[in-house]
Amino acid sequence: ETGVTQTPRHLVMGMTNKKSLKCEQHLGHNAMYWYKQSAKKPLELMFVYSLEERVENNSVPSRFSPECPNSSHLFLHLHTLQPEDSALYLCASSGEENTEAFFGQGTRLTVV
Amino acid sequence: SQQGEEDPQALSIQEGENATMNCSYKTSINNLQWYRQNSGRGLVHLILIRSNEREKHSGRLRVTLDTSKKSSSLLITASRAADTASYFCASRNYGGSQGNLIFGKGTKLSVKP
Numbered sequence: 619e620t621g622v623t624q625t626p627r628h629l630v631m632g633m634t635n636k637k638s639l640k641c642e643q644h645l646g647h648n649a650m651y652w653y654k655q656s657a658k659k660p661l662e663l664m665f666v667y668s669l670e671e672r673v674e675n676n677s678v679p680s681r682f683s684p685e686c687p688n689s690s691h692l693f694l695h696l697h698t699l700q701p702e703d704s705a706l707y708l709c710a711s712s713g714e715e716n717t718e719a720f721f722g723q724g725t726r727l728t729v730v
Numbered sequence: 731s732q733q734g735e736e737d738p739q740a741l742s743i744q745e746g747e748n749a750t751m752n753c754s755y756k757t758s759i760n761n762l763q764w765y766r767q768n769s770g771r772g773l774v775h776l777i778l779i780r781s782n783e784r785e786k787h788s789g790r791l792r793v794t795l796d797t798s799k800k801s802s803s804l805l806i807t808a809s810r811a812a813d814t815a816s817y818f819c820a821s822r823n824y825g826g827s828q829g830n831l832i833f834g835k836g837t838k839l840s841v842k843p
Contacts, residue, residue: 710773718778719775721765
């Protein structure tokens with residue numbers, strides 16, 4: 619266990635559904651990240667929050683909407699996804715500036 | 731831009747042999763990190779080397795960093811079947827309060843008993 623918990627572990631959703639991924643950390647970290655991992659592609663950094671403020675958005679489509687209500691929780695709200703959005707979505711957190719990241723186990727998302 | 735390109739993409743060795751994986755990156759970094767991922771699971775941090783360091787050890791792991799060539803290598807000595815996993819390098823860039831952590835495509839290591 620890394621101290622970062624993601625739920626659900628698996629999610630199957632239709633293209634018209636709305637769902638949310640949840641990430642929780644109680645490591646006292648002040649930065650949280652969402653990554654997308656597709657087959658045969660590098661991990662793609664989607665969003666970065668530092669001290670609950672979004673500091674990075676790597677041109678992610680608006681059908682992905684992040685929310686960081688406090689330093690311990692991070693959500694990724696999903697709506698009208700496409701089949702190519704099927705992937706492993708990983709949440710991570712880090713503490714002091716420029717230190718290592720701690721990852722959750724990921725949510726395996728399948729869009730049908 | 732893509733950072734942290736690892737090579738080889740796949741590596742198969744026998745137990746007891748050493749495994750070397752290489753990584754290249756493109757921009758100035760604050761540090762470079764190596765991670766391990768078992769199939770379909772989250773990444774686990776292995777080792778971090780700062781831009782002013784050239785070599786670092788942790789158990790059976792040895793990491794080198796050459797900032798002039800923008801490259802790093804991860805050596806796993808006396809490999810075990812349990813080392814079978816994908817290994818990723820990630821560069822921590824300058825900029826922002828946390829900086830970006832950008833990953834490469836990874837090297838898939840298979841250690842045969």
